[in-house]
Amino acid sequence: MTPPSKQQFTVVVPAAGVGKRMRSNMPKQYLPLLGKTLLEHCLDNLIAHPRIKHIVVAVHPHDPYFADLPIAQAPWLTRVNGGAERADSVLAGLRAIDDEWVLVHDAARPCLPHQDLDALLDLADEEQGGILAYAVRDTMKQANAAGFVATTLDRSHLWHALTPQFFPLAELREALTLALNANAVITDEASAMEWAGKPVKLVEGNPCNIKVTQPIDLMLAEFYLSKLLKNGRSFL
């Protein structure tokens, strides 16, 4: 039996989105960043971690870009067809794995520091699933339909959910399947586990782990990624 601290894990990477908010001429995961695509940076960063053994990437069935990437032939990579929503793509990836634990990490997040992944994977020793997240730092306003402030929220317990998210595979697969069948609103793996009444631990992550969503995010990702690559994929 491999001691928990030496266990290796598989990551499901949802990469089947169209990137509408990026307003670019191709899905954002294929946009260039420091000499290769955002998706290649994400996958390279994950497989470079000593405790990641395999990646299952969910790609749009009619994606014209993925097969041309050299990384598509990597022995540690499995391609599955993504679905209509992110949760469907994740579920397709989960169905291609037979393991005890699973990580899910957005293709749109290339700036994951390895020390954050270390901290998340330590949850396996506690046999507790969880997510990387960071506490909200701004005053949070709830808007009304007219675009005015309806109320100011108590931010003392508000966190930004990041990825990777890390759960027992069988529990996550069942929770996601049942939640989607019940038409629950599922935007991350934790919301499916919450829907199923499972505990989700918050693990403090670095805000540099941004999700490239809008054009401005690409410049920020380039800055963070260049620093991470100079610092051995971790921030001190």
Ligand SMILES: Nc1ccn([C@@H]2O[C@H](COP(=O)(O)OP(=O)(O)OP(=O)(O)O)[C@@H](O)[C@H]2O)c(=O)n1
């Ligand atoms: N049907 C979908 C939708 C999204 N994703 C992936 O989920 C991640 C996070 O989703 P998001 O940032 O919302 O990406 P898009 O859905 O592509 O963006 P947009 O909402 O702007 O179209 C991305 O890596 C995206 O490729 C996916 O695999 N399958």
Ligand SMILES: C[C@](O)(CO)[C@H](O)COP(=O)(O)O
């Ligand atoms: C999963 C996620 O990265 C957590 O913040 C995020 O919800 C994915 O982006 P989306 O726009 O909700 O698909």
